[in-house]
Amino acid sequence: MADAVTYASPPAVEARLGRVFTPSEFGSCILLLQDAAVMIDALAPNAAASAKAVVSCRVVARVMADTGAQGAAVPMGATQGSMSAMGYSQSWTVGSGGSAGELYLSRMDRRLLGMGTKIGSYSPTQELAAKAPPEVWQ
Numbered sequence: 001m002a003d004a005v006t007y008a009s010p011p012a013v014e015a016r017l018g019r020v021f022t023p024s025e026f027g028s029c030i031l032l033l034q035d036a037a038v039m040i041d042a043l044a045p046n047a048a049a050s051a052k053a054v055v056s057c058r059v060v061a062r063v064m065a066d067t068g069a070q071g072a073a074v075p076m077g078a079t080q081g082s083m084s085a086m087g088y089s090q091s092w093t094v095g096s097g098g099s100a101g102e103l104y105l106s107r108m109d110r111r112l113l114g115m116g117t118k119i120g121s122y123s124p125t126q127e128l129a130a131k132a133p134p135e136v137w138q
Contacts, residue, residue, distance in 0.1 A: 006033040007040065007049070008056040016061045025064065032060045035103055043105070044113035051112045059103050 010029040014021055021029060036059045040052050047055075083090050105113070 004034040005037045005041070006030070006056065007037050007052040008033055008054075008060070012053070012057050013060050013064060016057050017065055021064075029060060029064060032063055032103065036060055039103060039105065040113065043110075044115055047113040051114070055105070055109045055112050058109055059105065063103060 010021060010026050010033070013029055013033070033056055036056045037052070039059070040047065040055060044052075
């Protein structure tokens with residue numbers, strides 16, 4: 001079986017996060033980079049290779065930062081947070097545009113891939129309306 005495609009490497013994600021991964025994290029990072037490549041190829045197969053590399057790093061760094069070994073790291077995407085010391089309390093609020101622990105493309109990621117941020121819809125009746133004679137609309 002051929003190696004799965006990735007657009008970035010674990011050392012690139014380590015550099016983005018500013019820390020060295022444990023062997024377990026390194027293996028997880030490889031799998032996450034493969035998953036990110038599948039997501040990117042499904043949504044923007046014709047994007048520039050450099051954009052795919054940057055987006056792969058960003059997507060995986062969000063997950064790896066959330067699960068990092070640095071203890072009380074603030075999850076990326078958190079809009080609010082609180083922390084206590086001796087009472088062992090910690091809480092985070094993740095905004096509606098973010099997620100904790102899963103791969104997702106942010107608005108900036110989509111822009112980098114040339115996708116924009118527009119959300120559209122399609123109705124099969126649109127084709128019927130376009131083909132209808134003008135007297136139908138009078």
